[in-house]
Amino acid sequence: MSSIIMQVAIPTQTNFLRNNLFHGFSKLRRFSATATTHRGLRARCSLQAANEIQTGRRTGGYQPTLWDFNSIQSFNSEYKEEMHLERAAALIEQVKMLLLEQVDDVRCLELIDDLRRMGISSHFDHEIAQIFNSKYFNNNETGERDLYSTALRFRLLREHGFSVSQEVFDYFKNDNGTDFNPSFAHDTKGLLQLYEASFLSAQGEETLEIAREFARKFLEKRVVDHEIDDINLLSSVERALEFPAHWRVQMPNARSFIDAYKRRPDMNPVVLELAKLDINIVQAQFQQELKEASRWWNSTCLVQQLPFVRDRIVECYYWTTGVLERRQHGNERIMLTKINALVTTIDDVFDIYGTVEELQLFTAAIQRWDIESMNQLPPYMQICYLAVFNFVNETAYDTLKEKGFNSVPFLRKAWVDLVESYLIEADWYYNGHKPSLEEYIENAWISIGGIPILSHLFFQLTDSIEEEAVESMHKYHDIVRASCTILRLADDMGTSLDEVERGDVPKSVQCYMNEKNASEEEAREHVRSLIEQTWKTMNKEMMMSPFSKYFVEAAANLGRMAQCIYQHERDGFGMQHSLVNKMLRSLLFDRYE
Template sequence: MSSIIVQFAIPRDTSFISKVSSKRRCFTAATSATSRDGQHARCSLQVGNEIETERRTGGYQPTLWDYDSIQSFEFEYKEEKQLEKAATLIEKVKRLLLQGQRLELIDDLRRLGISCHFRNEIDQILNTKYLEKNELDERDLYSTSLRFRLLRQYGFTISQDVFDCFKNDKATDFDTKGLLQLYEASFLATHGEETLEIAREFAAKSLHQRVVDHEIDDIHLLSSVEAAFEFPSHWRVQMPYAKGFIDAYKKRQDMNPVVLELAKLDINIVQAQFLEELKETSRWWERTGLAQELPFIRDRIVECYYWANGMVERREHGFERIMLAKINALITAIDDIYDVYGTLEELQLFTDAIRRWDIESIDKLPPYMKVCYLTLIKSVYLQSQLVKGKQLQQCFPDNMISAFKPDTFQYEKVSSASHNFQSLTNQLCPPTCSVDDRRSTSGFVFNLGSGAVTWSSKKQGVTALSTAEAEYVAATSSACQGLWLRRVLADFEQEQKQATGIFCDNRSTVAIAKNQVMHGRTKHIDIKFHFIRDLINEGVISLKFCSSLENLADIFTKSLSSEKHVKFRNMLGVCNYESRGSVE
């Protein structure tokens, strides 16, 4: 018998949920497991007082792929030179396909996993050359079956009547290749197509007899027949089986070296893409902390991604694969809570909380369920925001959203504070503070790429004694907002590597923030406003000086000249509604 002591911590980094207490809640769990076949384990939860209960355990083995191993994987086929080489080979194969227009080549491209590069060309060939062909002139079972299968696989309508001319023939009248194609084509039958049902039984019986009698001499053809008996080719996910077909294709006499080279290069490029998607999914799973904080659940993030890869096959749908893998992992964790660990009373509370979808329900849940419930709500919230962002990209041209691509997810903040007098490059500004309480107005705007995403104009809660103090309070407020935005971007897999710059038009404010010594002129400032100093020391924030001519936040705090107002308005991305068109 072995014992395990595990410490759990409910993360407090859930700033998007304002009603959750910011206190760090910790509890410990002590479990003992007998063996993999054991059904029960000792478990104690400690939240203030120790409580011991009998809990079941699934006896799941630890994951074969830990986080560090997954993140350490590297693949050289994601470099630019490899992509350029692949693009050159694609053009060569495209010319080859359009010149020959052979069904065998289309089928080979599909089995090699590279037909996705030629969707338009294949549709054009099938539609113009093979769709309107006179079926009555065909007496070749192999060509008829291959044509029928490819047309149906690519969404064209073709009748089962093309096989009527073979109904009176015997199995000995057909070669093995023709029977194999007939067998695979029969699995594309729709409801009520009796001819294809009969054809499947006929082809299966004939092929099985030839395998038993050792009548198939070609080893590659024999392996194709055995593989078809297991699964028809169009039922298989392309990429996992492409490697095996590549090995068989390079041994064929009619092998095309350009097609083979493209297939080898492409499968490595796709593997590199899938690996990056897996690493991103693994980083998300690590950040949730579910595997560490709930040791009774299955840690199977690699398996979840592999399943999603089979469900969403097209390589351009990486976002959907990652999302589906995350959903699978959450479902697996919740399934283990219901089937393995939770008591009936706890599960009823958990079910009610999910049905209400209310963060206040978390107070009624036991500690281990709070971890899962918070992760579930946070994940659903973030995934919904990602989906909205993806829909936004589909609504606007690429040149309008280029600034929002992942490699350009950098943002800056401009802060400003107006007072009854303000020293700006040795000039005085008109007083803009409140005449009632003499409090200044703070303003800031955050830009993501080339567009403003959040902004504020708000009267300060304290009365500043100087312009520098008012700017200092505004800079601290902007820093807090920036810290929250950095965390939001990190949840969207866009972690900021460099310090975020706050641009302020007061040099004294910059000096106060960078000077850790409390001078006589600043000792009266509330200590909470010195939070910006900690962020500067940690490299999170970088306070910089900018001229008032470029201080975009001034538009939120003071009256500006018409020319300057129009300039700042354009910099914010505000456009004339009438110029964009209106709806009556």
């Protein structure tokens, strides 16, 4: 994979676009199931661990995979063909002209917003940055007096990492400054943008807190009282009230926004054609990446050897399409799919099958991090241990080869911290301990598995690796903790009941219920508020993070994708929730017509 990570303007030459823009179809690096050990040998495993699997242990009750190996390998799309890539390159050039020649500032902002929501804005990174730097960021922030355009501009600038003061909204407050002026209560478009903008607030930004409550109250009233005649505007309001745009991942939601865009009277046919063509081209690229990840998963034999683990390689890959949304990150999506699958496997070993003595042995082996440690493990754990050991060492080898940095100690720390947090939860379970919510979260933001994901991504998405940044990342900088905390809390909201029913430790919902003698709905409302507060930390870090642009983007998207997978507080991963399954199929398998 490329060792150069930077924002690049798309050249104007059509041939260059055709050859390079959709380079996801070029040969992808394959991360082997084996790796070089510290003695220069290739560590392999030919165990028949399945023969050692015992009955009478816990089960997760998971259904078999919906997609077997052969069905995944059979997927093939015509949108890999040259004619489609050439047409897309030509359309991109036309949309670039639309962006750069747009004289109406508000229409330009609206187009940028539409491109983002339809999943095609990455083609125009250079042009969008040029527009923001030349037109909007340098404007007098208090010069605008229109609620709609002020809120739209504020949101887009913050989404793109600009630090914009909440004071731009002071003009719209009442005389006391305690609330927004009620004269804006009938400005539906302005209220909608104000509501969306409020979700980019950081800690202590009271104006944005007031803005959210004001906008929510009057938007809900206008919906209930049937006061919004424009069906497209009504749909946008209902969608925002259900889930704000800032919390939505790009690609898994792109299709539904394309559907909405084509119904709008102001729809631009060139933009629409590009969006429809691009989503099919991206789907073809995603299928190629999924097939590569599936071949790796099949070669590990983990499902065959450990039949109690979740066979969810398609879902593991689907996660990555939200976390890593850019076309050039195909190898990183494949790598992240493997991490997801390995974390899921270890999680099932700890949560479902392993005895506490076996789990202690596995944790000690990960801590020692050598091949000899395998000899202390039962056969079913040996294959799991070796899969992780080989994968980590090989990805570290690639980092050393391409970027001259030895990442092994840091990657090892991430996996050690993960299994140690799993062991703490196992001890809680076997000892019948009911942690307080604070005690639970202090461990659970690690046990959710986000740290290995972010650690590996850090080394892949950082061009020039500096020791200070590496140390900050692996001391778990605020952006790391915020990302993992959102991931954990969203997961708990979707999976806690199923996990407690099969005998797992209490999750955040149950911890709050036990500690406060609260009802389940009261506990869920509290966890929702924790997610909102954690997003404020994330928003601050997105504006002033010391890390690379692409890493910050991935950290935020990890939280967003968790909220997508566990939306409506259902398990869209382990239990294959129908709504998430429908979104997965539409993105990965169903051609957009």
